[in-house]
Amino acid sequence: MKTIEIGRFSDLAQALSTAGYRVAAPVDDGGVVRFKEWTKGREIALGAVPVDSVKDFLFPRSEVVARFALEEAGAFTPVPVERFAPKTVALGVRPCDAAALAALDAVFNWDYRDGSYNARRAATTVVSLACAKADAHCFCISVGGAPDGTAGADAILRPADGGSKLVFEALSDKGRLLEAMVSDGQAVPDAPAALKKRFDPAAVGRWLAANFESPFWKEAALACLGCGACAYACPVCHCFDLQDESDRKECRRLRNWDSCGFGLFTLHASGHNPRPDQSARWRQRVMHKFSIYPQKFKTLACTGCGRCARLCQAGMAIAETCERIEALGR
């Protein structure tokens, strides 16, 4: 058995760093726990679900995808963009965030194989951390996950001996490469967090597919103020916008995160918007996650991490919406 003392967890990050990996981990950043690049001496905050997920390391919030050098009289020359995909270990990824990788892999390899996503995905080893605790917003168990689920992970750390140790278990070849960095030991794994199933996603999906025009949406979306907090925090949301930005010397084509909550998201150049109000946008968000995605990719686009509800200023909670939808379908 491979074990790590909680108090010496940073040693593992250090060993990985010394071995040439970029290390990503939950770090306390002035009171907010972020999933970010770990640097020597920083404490790793394993206790809280970070506001960001591992998604940021595979599909960054903004990325230059093409570059053009501008010349005289409107002429331009493409400049090759160096791909940024360093060898990375994502440490302490929550099982819900690791589970999200299947959904991301599906969409980034569907009609187009996304080079930069796949390069980073291939270079990343995911070491997840089973949850011994859950909060009121967690609902992984309702969407096919589990607080100690192993989907998407190359290795998993399980809290043990009352939270004082972690048991390391490799789950893939990538994970086994790290085994040597963890010492042998003995520990008794703790029970994973206890969660109750809140709704049946298949029942939700059935209602969604049949009730596009339901008056439910108008009322359910009244509180939504149309920001991108939910989509940006979501480990699965992957919509992006391409923007060209230039100065006198060069033009950069950027891929930025986008959100279906924004009014501009589907605004056509003609001025027509097929999703003219927030209810159409909130419906899209719920349908994409629980109806369209499972039909297309055989996987839900929600892993129950609860970030969207935890962060929403207006208290929009997708699990609650699903509970209400299930009740409507009965």
Next chain:
Amino acid sequence: MMKALRQEAAKLLQEKRAALIIGFAEREGHPALFISKPEDCERLFYDVSCRQNLAAYLSKPEVSARRPVAIVASLAALRSLVVLTAESQAAPGQVLALAVDKDAFLGTFDVAGAAELLRSKYPDLGPEKALLERVGELSKKSVVERAAFWAEEFAKCTRCYACRAACPGCYCARCIVEKNAPQWVSTAALGHGNYSWNIMRAFHQSGRCTLCGACEAACPQGLPLMVLNAALDREALEEFGARPGYDPEGKPVIGSWSAEDDHSYMR
């Protein structure tokens, strides 16, 4: 307090003085609650943990379509209502405020009544002491140190625009950050664009911000946005005597010009 608030809200609906009440729900987290039936007013709640400024909903088309609307309004939200009226965003007679202050229900007010209440009972609302201390501490630093502080904070911004959505003062149908011909502000969630965006948003609120704190509460990344807002609030007060949210006919500092303004900077 809660009883008086609920009764008054139910009465507004019964008497058809409001078709929609926007308040806070009693359940955990106290999310925004939209009520059109008097009996549902029992679900209303208020305490100081309710951080949303409900005046932000007034510019939402689905809400303005259901006017007359009454909102549960803290003192800051009352000021927002006055600012929105001054800026022609809320028509008199279409919006009522169920005014609350900490643990007291103050009554129902129209915009003129809200302005009168603020002028007579709360004439000197401004940043709280702790916030001013944060501003003071940062002001002591050099320009270079301050720039470094903000660069580090703004680097965390994901450009989710939760701050903008939270703010009643941000009602533009198309925000300048979404205009790309020409592109005024870089849309990349990276250092330079984030810096421009956050400073620009704060600047657009200067002399208009009612210091409700909803933007900072809404920010998923925990940016100290109120430090910026409070600093600009003091600046607008000292330089232009701006006290937003007291006069429904007052002109916003950044939207007006006066021959008496100091023009010595123009050479």
